Amino acid sequence: MADASSFYGDFGVAEAAARRKRAAASVANTQAAALGQLRGTRNIADLNKKYLEGFQPVVAGFGRRGFGGGNITSGIRTAGLEKYAANLQTDLGRERENQNQSLQDSQTAEATAQADLESYLAQLRLQQQGSVLSTAIDIKSQQSY
């Protein structure tokens, strides 16, 4: 017959292992979130730099083709520049979406890991209780008087 204390010990080891695993997962999730945010921030900075540096060449391109220049306002150039700014905004929006998604993934992973830990611990305690109860009521296994 297994002694109840061994179950306590086993359950303690299992719980500690689960909590350790959970902590490791939390660290990994945090790192993943941080990396995702860092990557998004860099991408955003790259996009802004690319679009800012590319603005004057776009304006010059309209001028060479005869759409504006000097003090002349061209509807085509205006539309083209606004389009250029909208593209920048779209790219920035996608990158922000990526950042959100990365962050959400990490948070979801963290919550799921926590939920798994809680479920595991609950199951473990129920099993522990069942073992204790089985031992307690198993008077028959003791030496009959």
Place this chain on the structure above:
Amino acid sequence: MARMKWNAATGRFETPRDNGFENTPVGATYIDTVTGEAKIRNAGTQPDTVVRQAPAKTTNTTAAPKPASTTKAGSTTSTTMAPKTGVSPTTTVPKTTTTTPTTVPPTPTGPSAEALRRAGINVPTAVDTALNPPTNNDALIAAINAQSAIMAKSGSGSGTKTPTAAELAAKYQANINAAKIQEQAGATAQTQYNTIGQNAYNSAVNTATPMYAGQTADVNKYYDTQTGTTNTNYDAQLAAMQKYYTGQGAQASKTINDAGTNFLAGLPDATAFANAQVANLPQIQQGLGDALAAYGATGNKAQEVSTQDAAYLDAIAKMQTSANAQLSAADKAYMASLKTAGQGANTAAQQALAGNLAGLQAQDTSGINAARRGDLSAIDTARRGEIGTIQQNQFGASSDAEALRQSYISKGIEALMSGKQTAAATKAQAAADYGVPPKKAKSKKTTKK
């Protein structure tokens, strides 16, 4: 001088009267008036030679041997068998005179018999006589004849005198009286045998009864003690068993309760999705506004794109929040179900514990009681065996006492019958020898008118 002989009439040894040979010269023939034999007189102490047997008395030599004259129980009753005063000497003719009348005198009775006994001479008692009847009447008849001859000689001085009718009647009556005494002796002996037998029976029973009662009491006391000790031991076992299981039950119940408490205390709250964050970072706006304005353009289109993206991210965040709420609710429900399961397990464990304890208690109680019954049965069997042995012994003792009583009763019956038989023989012999006297005519009373 002639040899002394026993005289039953006087109860003493006397010099016998002339029987025909006292004055006979040596070598002459004479008739022995006592035996009726024809003899030749011899000199000195040499017995006379019989030359002719007595015709009617030849059977005397075949008489039954003299019975042993050992003293029997109750022999003291012989004193009561003595002939009464006035009884004819023929009443002393017992069956002990089974040898020839010349060598065996009639059995002395009365004070003379007591005197002989005191002198160390073995004299049969009346009971002996009654208990040992002769095998035939020859000796008795011979003795009666001898007595008759003696009496005839003493009366006339000659052995050849013919008795008168009165003498015959007297002799007949004397024999009848002797027969009555013999019969009465048998009856008295029977009564005394019965008394002796009853006393012996009572003594044996009175001795055996308390002894066996004591043995029975001892056996019962012993086994009562054994029974009490056995019951005490098994009662102690039952009490110890009850105490053991009570303690076990209390400890197990506490363990179950503690397990339930610990389970509930250690059951984690469902906080994972309740506290989950939803990512909804703000939109980044493009930074070409001034440059666009310098060339007459605006950021309106870019703003529209940003507005759409923000709406999309907001929608995603709301969905994630909703998902988290549902997951949190599911987790809480799950934890609640685990809590319910744990509490149910506790209740079931308490019930199972009670059932187990009751079952084990019943099983052990049954075992203990079965062992108790076995021991008590063994004790009872042993008790019944010993009581049975005692009862058998008591029954045997009672049977022995009854057999002893029956043996005395049987002896009494034998004495009674012997007395009757002897008396009948005496009467018959008297009738044969002397004839039955005619009955006297009754005197008629005449009344004068």
